[in-house]
Amino acid sequence: MPWVTRGLREGVVTTRYPRRPDGYGEGFRAAVAVVGQPPSGGSAGLAELCPTGAIAAGAKVSVDRGRCILCGRCVAARPEIFAFEASIETSRLHRNLLVTPPEEGAGELERRVRDALAERVRHFGRSFHVRHVDAGSDGSEEWEIAALTGPIYDLHRLGIFFTASPRHADVLVVTGAGTAGMTEPLRRTYEAMPDPKVVVAVGTDAVSGGLVHPTYLTGGGVGDLVPVDVWVPGSPPSPFSILHGLLLAMGKFGERGARR
């Protein structure tokens, strides 16, 4: 019975996030932050640093994390303005909330979308089922989502399960920029799911099309195809960031997954 002892060999390896902080997750470079503003008139050339156009350098410099592919070009060139941010909780409930520093009225917007989502998911209780659709990913997001079912993240302990049927699904997880060939299958899956349902866009490609958009077949994110509720940036996002996105979809909006 070699597998019995092998299975016991390492004890419990599962993270305790969201109940407890997780050192690895919280130390992971998951986003770019704006840590300083250039002197007035000194923002020339900043927008051009970014290959996906995530940097806006108007009156105030800001980064759209929904476009950022974490290549670090801006951090290397202008460390006094841009820096990597280590974090788990990078997912947001509105596309506009991915812009950092937050735009005016972001707090009000966040409260509004949060209340609306909380109302919609109040019957999910402590468990929900997830259906995944690949709408043109590069394949890395699938690995990071699948990692959540492994022993370190162990989604099942949180009452989250992947399901083989859209009829059982509460949450739709979409990866990829939204290719023309996946538009119809994605729509059909969404429509086959019972209400209430929540849509999570996983990865920069799914949020905005990232670097692979535009071509004659690739859209600028899946938000044009299905109504997205939770936006998970990253290219690809780490398993922890995806987990955070799923917790938001469950209505756990507070620090480390608390309900409020």
Next chain:
Amino acid sequence: MSVAGIALTGQVGVQRPELTAAVVEALSGGGRFAGLLGAPRGDGSFELQAVIATTSGFSTIATRLPAGELAYPSLSLAVPAASWYERELHDRYGVEPVGHPRLDPLVLPLPDGDVRPALQPDPLRPATPDPGALEAHASGEGMFTIPYGPVRSGVFEAVEYLVETFGEDIPRLRTRVHHKHRAVDVRFLALDPDDGVLLAERVEGTASVAHAIGYCRALEELGSTPVPAAAELVRVVHAELERIVNHLESMIRHTEGSYQAVANARLALHKERLMRLRAELCGNRFGRNVVVPGGVSGPLRVAPGDARRELERIGDALAGDTAALMATPSFLDRLRGAGVLPPEAVVDHGALGPVGRGSGLADDTRSSRPYGAYPDLGFRSAGARAGGDALARQAVRSEELEESFRLAGEALEELAHERRPLWREGRGPLPDGAALVAVEAPQGELLYLVEVAGGRLDRVKPRPAAFHNFALFPRAFRGDIFTDFVFIEASFGLSIAGVAG
């Protein structure tokens, strides 16, 4: 120095009726068919290039189709491995291989009369795929077709299988890959050559490092840029870690399908630790942003000695588990005899990577067309196996893990002794021209064809092993039953993003 790449100015040109004869002659002289690539030229003509792998490098045979006459005698009749390449070129550029045995849409189903996107005045104008342009379901008496995908149960990339069956057996299987065709090569043309590597990393996201190396090697070949020795070592560390996790991913799928719950959890644990080690080394779990034209972006972010110790810890734990797995009868019974590829089909097709090596084709770019630090590190190929079934492909992966751990470990050891390492050679302006290089990705030989004009990318065409191998996939179903499917699929180790392009 051995050179795996070639500058394409030296290619052989033939008239279009002679293309097939020239390719057949090259193959009968010991060459392996490695692909048929094509691109529209400025004057409205179209250039076709057949790529032949020789014992030490590559040769290409090119022919030019004049403007308005984009037809030529199909190569697939004599060289069946060319079939998918011709279907892709037909879909995207409207090139007509006359006499092709089955010219069904592959990546872009459009009605026959539709102008192909590449020939539009605005090549980015959205195209509308039409499922009606696909072949109809063929069925015999008592047969029915079960479509599986593109939305699948579980977390998988989008692909559609059409399983034709009487019930339990799978006498015939067809595949459809067009759903996630992104035309990702088109996007290269909008990017600066230094930014192109970021896109290369996203052609097949699970083989980012191999793609980055392939793309950068092509640019380095063109610009005659030498790559510093330390940078080549860092590339080996990341490339071999990538191979290990890809092989592990394939094994994880096998253990999942055979309900080996403990083995499944153990392998997933090792894989996650390796992903974390990769992130420790460079800040990214997929080794992205490391390889850049002319070298690497910088030193490893942890001391090579520490990284080596961690790698050895994981390697030892993993070796024990894979040895136990390869001695677990309830696991082996599911793989043995599943998805047997006919040996002659494998040789004719020139199957790549573990799929080829599980069927007796020993070719591995790291030794047959060596590059980077592999010759210095003394790469030893684990060789090929003859079985041709899922078990043989699994055994190949299991053996290759050992050599990959050794290579990464030795590279780290040498990095620890580098006194004043140089990470990146600045590159001068890129001259006009074309270069074709090969690297060994986890799934097998990856080709990169890059053309530069006026300092800009004029054409970038990756040819992932998955694209070449996937055409063989239906041939693996001979008397297999439904429950074998998961093993046959996992043993191919496919990346659908790479197949669909």
